[in-house]
Amino acid sequence: MRLSLLIFLVMSAWLAMPVFAQTVCAPAVLSSIEIKEETAGYSIELEYPVLCSPAASRVVRDYVTRSLGDFKADFPEHDLREYPHKHQMITQYSMWRAGSGRYASVKLQVMVYTGGAHPNHWPVTWVFDMTDGHVVTLSDVFTDEVAALATITPMVREVLQQSLGEMAVPSMLEPGTTPQAENYADFILNTEGIAFFFAPYQVAPYAAGQQVVTIPWERVADLLTPAMKSAVE
DSSP states (O other), X not given: OHHHHHHHHHHHHHHHXXXXXXXXXXXXXXXXXXXXXXXXXXXXXXXXXXXXXXHHHHHHHHHHHHHHHHHHHHSTTOOSSSSSXXXXXXXXXXXXXXTTTTEEEEEEEEEEEOSXXXXXXXXXXXXXXXXXXXXXXXXXHBSSHXXXXXXXXXXXXXXXXXXXXXXXXXXXXXXXXXXOGGGXXXXXXXXXXXXXXXXXXXXXXXXGOOEEEEEEHHHHGGGBOHHHHHHHO
């Protein structure tokens, strides 16, 4: 009887113990990779991070190597005879943490020049769950992605109209911020909120440059999934 009671008490205590959180790898960035090449026809300077999660690191690496292959394949024999300037490809990265370190956001800033008046610039972003390295999407952030984007769109437009001033051209700003997932695909999570990046030409003329709008967590708290809300509060 006493043994049965002891077993019962031990099992009850074990069941009452909290479930331990999944392990988050750290530090998020272990090192970085640099690729530099110089030929008669092109100049390449690429930098990207090596993350503590192998799965997350592969995502970034694969994008960079694939983009480099495409860049070289597009103009394999560029030797300045037809156009007297080298083609260029440059990448630089930035990183943010959120949710007590669980979420690591990486932004790769890409610049490609293959002739013309100016280079092309664009951001590529990923948000990784550093417990297993999987990519976090907007549907992981918001309970209803469609409803969330409909709510966020006027917030984003208000900020852009103020920051762009005379460069806030409705014919560019409105289609570039319609509540569609592709318009808000480049986002990161940080301690302040969720930030959306817009490449040149998406919401304003090239001269306006790249735009970023951060929506504070408190403004989207009711839109977040329970897991995201508990992580970022």
